[in-house]
Amino acid sequence: MDAIKDGWFSELSTLWPGVCLSLEVEKILHSEKSEFQDIKVLQTKSHGKALILDGIIQCTENDEFSYQEMISFLPLCSHPNPKQVLIVGGGDGGVAREVVKHPAVEHVTQVEIDARVMQVSKQYLPNMGVGLSHPKVSVFVGDGFKFMKEHKNQFDVIITDSSDPIGPAESLFQQSYFELMREALKPGGIVCSQAGTVWCGLETVVNTFNFCKNVFESCSYGYSAVPTYPTGQIGYVLGRKIERTNFKEPVRIFSEMELEKMGLRYYSPEIHRAAFVLPRFAQKALYGTEQKVNGMNHD
């Protein structure tokens, strides 16, 4: 199966051998090789436009809201006052678009390594790209590692919106990365990173979770449905510096009217709580059995 053949794009990866999602393509809107990766924008028949990096679906217009809302509002609503937010990656702009909706957020710093992803998104995916041009957002092109080394003790929330742990984003799934984020956070600060799914590569999820747990006083794993991601869902690992916290219970609870005003289509306080409830096999793999007896996640 080639990547695009007979009018279908097929997503093949060594991360999920033997399984493949395909989307019917109406038109290839853009294709280039940037300094860092292959970038494609496809007009699909079923899911609007799709952004593809190195052959992997990053987001489609139809279901991106689940990922962007959840990776943003899970950490933001777990923090009492998230004024300063750092986004590492997130070149399409969708996370920035969501983060600026939170009324406490004063400023968003975004560090994306590939300027071309941002330019392509602004041109072809303006509903996401718009986040990059928001007045509260400052965009830096560069390496997130380097940026954080130079900006210690500055952020309330750090969101890592990366591609999968293969290729340019591999280092963002290591313990040294979590240590660096800890340094860049203020006391009580919270991190949230894309962390794969328990249905495919559970071992990788457990590793990422343990790296986070080794570095932060509190750590939890949540997930949401994203049909065009492998296995149909994506996970998030959250950590908090110094303060111990139960991520399952949001500290900022938005009313129905506030959610409506922010145009949220996936996130709600109820979904926040449910996102941390894992199937038994995953609960046991991440938390063991003893904590499950109390019906509580690690807190």
Next chain:
Amino acid sequence: MDAIKDGWFSELSTLWPGVCLSLEVEKILHSEKSEFQDIKVLQTKSHGKALILDGIIQCTENDEFSYQEMISFLPLCSHPNPKQVLIVGGGDGGVAREVVKHPAVEHVTQVEIDARVMQVSKQYLPNMGVGLSHPKVSVFVGDGFKFMKEHKNQFDVIITDSSDPIGPAESLFQQSYFELMREALKPGGIVCSQAGTVWCGLETVVNTFNFCKNVFESCSYGYSAVPTYPTGQIGYVLGRKIERTNFKEPVRIFSEMELEKMGLRYYSPEIHRAAFVLPRFAQKALYGTEQKVNGMNHD
């Protein structure tokens, strides 16, 4: 894209145009055309054996537990004493396997229209097929409609484990089917039917939900993750006769020790509650906004 080509099985359906999941096939273990449908069993590279009916994945050994446990334990744990259970469809035997685990269940009646599905499952998928041979289970080959007309006021729980609303199972998604189930239930009895996903064909889900709501005093929609189903999840519509009930709160709460003893890998009381928490767009489509204000599903 043909169904099996170059060593990959591809699932194409008019129910989800423009999207296709493919599984790499090591061996075609079985292929036949029964009186009712095309039946295939594939040895896949990633998901163990897969049962395919009319070109659609019914279950794979790797992730079937989520579906079988949830379609069984959501209704069983919503009923105070589910002694008599009817399964319509479920030819692979996986639902029967789960239902008999519940300590209150005294007898299971299963009505499957295609005897060949059951024989094939016993032969190739013994981990599921075993349910059909359990001493508490009586299997009838025939039409579920006809069977229920002849067995009124007999069951505490009716589970409809059907294929999708196209082909032989189409009638199982109509209001007349829910009316028939109501007649076959005892007072306070509960139904649970496969009901599609909110990410693809939301309108069909809303229709099925409304049929159920028109017929039963209580109605709710839950879901669980099943990576090899379209969009990576599957929904369940539940209804209760006469009694009003909040399906979100199980009445039978199993301890960790009981769950372990039953070998449950997905279901837990926490997962039961979370299964009914919908993303905002789906919550609004099924329940409207007014009930959401109270943070409650229709009850």
